[in-house]
Amino acid sequence: MEIVDLNLIPGEAFPVCHTSQFDAGRTIRFKLYDGSNVYTLSGTETLTLKVKKPDTTIVTTNLTNTSDDYVDIITTRQMCACSGKNICEINITNGSVSIGTLNFYMEVEEDPLYNGVTSQSAIHDLTEQIEDIIEELIGGGLTAINMTVHSSEYTIRED
Numbered sequence: 001m002e003i004v005d006l007n008l009i010p011g012e013a014f015p016v017c018h019t020s021q022f023d024a025g026r027t028i029r030f031k032l033y034d035g036s037n038v039y040t041l042s043g044t045e046t047l048t049l050k051v052k053k054p055d056t057t058i059v060t061t062n063l064t065n066t067s068d069d070y071v072d073i074i075t076t077r078q079m080c081a082c083s084g085k086n087i088c089e090i091n092i093t094n095g096s097v098s099i100g101t102l103n104f105y106m107e108v109e110e111d112p113l114y115n116g117v118t119s120q121s122a123i124h125d126l127t128e129q130i131e132d133i134i135e136e137l138i139g140g141g142l143t144a145i146n147m148t149v150h151s152s153e154y155t156i157r158e159d
Contacts, residue, residue, distance in 0.1 A: 006030040006071075006090070007102045008039055014087075015104040017073075021111035024077040030090065031070050032101075041092075043067035048091040051106065054084035063090065083110035 004015045017028045032039040041047075047063035059079045063071055071090060079086075086106040092099055123129070 001027050001029055003029045003031060004104065005033060006104060007033045007035070008092070008099060009035055010100070010102045012102055014102065016107050017104065018107050018109065019075050019080045020109045021080055021083045021114060022077050023075045023080040023108075026075040026080075028073045028075070028106075029070050030073065030101075030104075038069045040069045041065055041067055041071075042094070044094055046093040047071060048093070049073055049088065050091060050100075051079055051086050051088045053082040053086050055082050057082075079106075080108050083108045083114070 002017055004017050006015055017030075019026055019028075032041070043065055045065055047065055049059075049061050049063055051059040053059070059076070061076065061079070063073065066072070084107075086108060087103055088106050089103050090101045092101070
């Protein structure tokens with residue numbers, strides 16, 4: 001599990017966490033700080049994760065209050081749908097007080113298969129290879145063969 005330090009005070013360099021595109025169920029832990037001091041949740045706060053993806057669409061989700069000095073984010077497929085830098089913030093609300101943490105980036109690594117073209121095998125002498133194998137298996141009794149190699153349909157008949 002990746003563990004990232006996250007300050008409640010904005011203004012520092014943005015921390016970065018990492019996911020793969022379409023991850024669902026990856027846990028990322030954020031250790032909370034108020035300046036240089038560890039910040040511990042009382043357990044009464046409401047925690048909300050805000051995510052703006054590179055395509056400018058947004059995701060929000062409630063987080064479990066740990067009553068501790070950390071918060072865990074469990075990724076959803078939609079949260080990690082766009083590769084690149086998602087800009088994020090955790091909002092902490094307690095009564096009428098609502099503060100956002102320092103923003104952070106969720107760097108989403110692109111799925112190598114995303115938008116790829118599925119290709120097919122190309123074997124230049126496939127028909128000849130199949131005919132030779134059939135001839136070997138059946139012997140001299142073969143009088144006709146109809147083949148459509150590209151769709152993998154073969155018809156063998158003896159006259």
